[in-house]
Amino acid sequence: MDEYSRILIEEYCMKTDSATSRRLEKLVRKSYDINAEYTDSDAVFIEKAIEQEDDDNLREALKDLSGFMFGW
Numbered sequence: 001m002d003e004y005s006r007i008l009i010e011e012y013c014m015k016t017d018s019a020t021s022r023r024l025e026k027l028v029r030k031s032y033d034i035n036a037e038y039t040d041s042d043a044v045f046i047e048k049a050i051e052q053e054d055d056d057n058l059r060e061a062l063k064d065l066s067g068f069m070f071g072w
Helices: 003-015 019-031 040-052 056-070
Strands: none
Touching: 003 019, 003 056, 019 040, 019 056, 040 056
């Protein structure tokens, strides 16, 4: 995963206090662990987050996270 994508997502999480930002923060932290396993629930969540995101840069960062999480 591109470090710039992590930075954008982490910045979003620091600025926003919502259930979405807290879950994204957990996924980003999890992305640092090479042994982490992602669930179907994680996949559904990240896809919904991508669909709902209005900011193009953040949307691309979320796509990068999704690709990293599931090897796409």
